[in-house]
Amino acid sequence: MSDATDPWLIVGLGNPGPEYAANRHNVGFMVADLLAERVGGKFKRAQKAQAQVLEGRIGPPGPASRRVVLAKPMSYMNLSGGPVTALRDFYKVPTDHVVAVHDELDIDFGMLRLKLGGGDNGHNGLKSMTKSMGAEYHRVRFGIGRPPGRMQVADFVLKDFSSTERKELGYLVDRAADSVESLLADGLERAQSTYNS
Secondary structure: OOOOOOOEEEEEOOOOOHHHOOEHHHHHHHHHHHHHHHHOOOOEEOOOOOEEEEEEEEOOOOOOOEEEEEEEEOOOHHHOHHHHHHHHHHOOOOHHHEEEEEEEOOOOOOOEEEEEOOOOOOOHHHHHHHHHHOOOOEEEEEEOOOOOOOOOHHHHHOOEOOHHHHHHHHHHHHHHHHHHHHHHHHOHHHHHHHHEO
């Protein structure tokens, strides 16, 4: 069982490399980058895992602030479980203090849902994490909606956000980062009542 002094591991899921940077599948990286800006640090290569990490604190100064490790796995999405589990073990993070921020097809674009545990809903990053360390970690699910017409899911998630979506994306990524901070500061139920839409 975790306690208030345990660190949190916040994992933005995505694919490494500039060709994927603006893809829908990389919204987890976008949120992680914004949280890194807020913490005021830069990602560095992890010694013990195939990932970029940043250690810092989130929340107001004092006892309410939380020790965090922000991470972006540098494996491909479907192999995220290895780096995440290595980081969890290295930093001694309880599994229920791991937060995966990821794109979600079954939620309309820009909507958020926070939850603890559950299935992977066909998401390869979650599938890999669950196989590697069990399902009892938090998820911040960022809605990207379903592909239009007959477009294949794989093609849709590896496409950049549309120009219409990009107009709102900055605000929505900001809100997702706020929801992560709220999860750590206020707990899951309060964060859900504020951000689940």
